[in-house]
Amino acid sequence: MNWNKLKGLVFETEGEPSPKKAAEGKSADAPAPVKVIIPVDVSSGKTDNTILESLVAAMSKANIEGFDYFEYSKLLDSLSASIPSEQMRYQTAFASAAVMNATKQRLLETADFYKDILNTEALNFSTTVGLRIKDTVTSKEEAMPSLDAAIKEKADTINKLTQEINELSVSKTTILNEISESKIKIQKVQNDFAATLKIFIDRIDGDKLKIEQYIPA
Secondary structure (H helix, E strand, O other), X not given: OOHHHOOOOOOOOOOOOOHXXXXXXXXXXXXXXXXXXXXXXXXXXXXXXXXXXXXXXXXXXXXXXXXXXXXXXXXXXXXXXXOOOHHHHHHHHHHXXXXXOOOHHHHHXXXXXXXXXXXXXXXXXXXXXXXXXXHHHHHHHHHHHHHHHHHHHHHHHHHHHHHHHHHHHHHHHHHHHHHHHHHHHHHHHHHHHHHHHHHHHHHXXXXXXHHHHHOOO
């Protein structure tokens, strides 16, 4: 990790260990374990420069006075191009650290201090993620049962209306058949009446002609 290329601050660090405590290899308050809210797969993640910058900024903000692990890590980065050997690079950087009165124990202790800083950032991040999940996931998941109930209610209503429509369609078909049968029956009666009436009318008209013909005035 190249500290010199990173800058900015995204998260605000709370409960940072004091420099005095860190120099003694202890933090003011041990950070609570990070609660995993959703499954995390580190192997599928990608390094994000903004997050890197925020973490380095948090460590820079809590930088202990004097030469410690933070300065040592930056010195290691500056030697990476000129000293290919990892062992030689660490030893060379430590030689410079010793000139600044830094000891191996101080480097290890302050490394733990900055690790605590990162753990605190992780806890803050976990809290932020939890709130985000609550706003964008959990609250919507909680709305699912009511939506499911509404969907079921509407589906039941649709089924009921469909059944009623089917029943009405059957009733309509029955009525249409009854109307058709009634029309046929009425038409038959009308036709029969007209035919029967014609017999009488024809008979009367025939009788009238014959009366006029056969009976003198």
